[in-house]
Amino acid sequence: MVWAWYMDDSCEDQRKPHRLQPEQPVTLEQLRALGVHSYTLDADNYETDPALAKIRKENNYTWMDIINIHKDTLPNYEEKLKIFYEEHLHLDDEIRYILEGSGYFDVRGKDERWIRISMQKGDLITLPAGIYHRFTLDENNYVKAMRLFVGKPVWTPYNRPADNYEARTKYLQSLEQNA
Numbered sequence: 428m429v430w431a432w433y434m435d436d437s438c439e440d441q442r443k444p445h446r447l448q449p450e451q452p453v454t455l456e457q458l459r460a461l462g463v464h465s466y467t468l469d470a471d472n473y474e475t476d477p478a479l480a481k482i483r484k485e486n487n488y489t490w491m492d493i494i495n496i497h498k499d500t501l502p503n504y505e506e507k508l509k510i511f512y513e514e515h516l517h518l519d520d521e522i523r524y525i526l527e528g529s530g531y532f533d534v535r536g537k538d539e540r541w542i543r544i545s546m547q548k549g550d551l552i553t554l555p556a557g558i559y560h561r562f563t564l565d566e567n568n569y570v571k572a573m574r575l576f577v578g579k580p581v582w583t584p585y586n587r588p589a590d591n592y593e594a595r596t597k598y599l600q601s602l603e604q605n606a
């Protein structure tokens with residue numbers, strides 16, 4: 428299951444948990460109010476898992492690949508990690524399923540504060556188009572993740588500020604409607 432909390436402002440290593448003190452946990456319901464959804468699945472059997480097949484079918488996640496983020500396996504590892512950790516948005520939903528290892532997705536809350544989402548083996552997360560976010564490995568320095576997409580994938584990150592994209596304005600409208 429994913430765990431989430433508000434982050435501190437420290438400039439320490441991005442791979443550390445950065446829990447605000449005193450701790451301020453963020454519930455799955457609070458994440459859902461931001462349009463962030465999560466599932467816990469059987470990562471050991473992802474190839475035959477009916478629960479994953481159902482999620483893919485219901486959401487039309489027709490495309491998938493698997494990315495191994497480790498210094499020995501990912502070409503241009505350092506450069507890619509920098510890109511992942513720049514605050515950005517996408518014009519489509521971002522869907523990631525952790526098959527091995529772990530990492531953090533950070534998303535902006537309604538008040539602009541960073542919320543850190545800890546992703547472990549078996550966690551699948553969907554980030555809505557237009558949400559500002561970033562990703563980092565944690566101190567284990569390894570993640571193997573399935574990337575899912577509706578149709579042909581587009582990976583382009585739009586670094587902040589990217590407020591004029593329709594995906595952003597629509598996302599902000601969706602927050603207001605659900606408030």
Ligand SMILES: CSCCC(=O)/C(O)=C/O
Pocket residue numbers: 494511521523530560561562570572
């Ligand atoms: C765990 S997959 C790597 C992160 C990524 O693909 C992305 O787009 C982060 O925003």
Ligand SMILES: [Fe+2]
Pocket residue numbers: 515516517521560561584
């Ligand atoms: Fe992203």
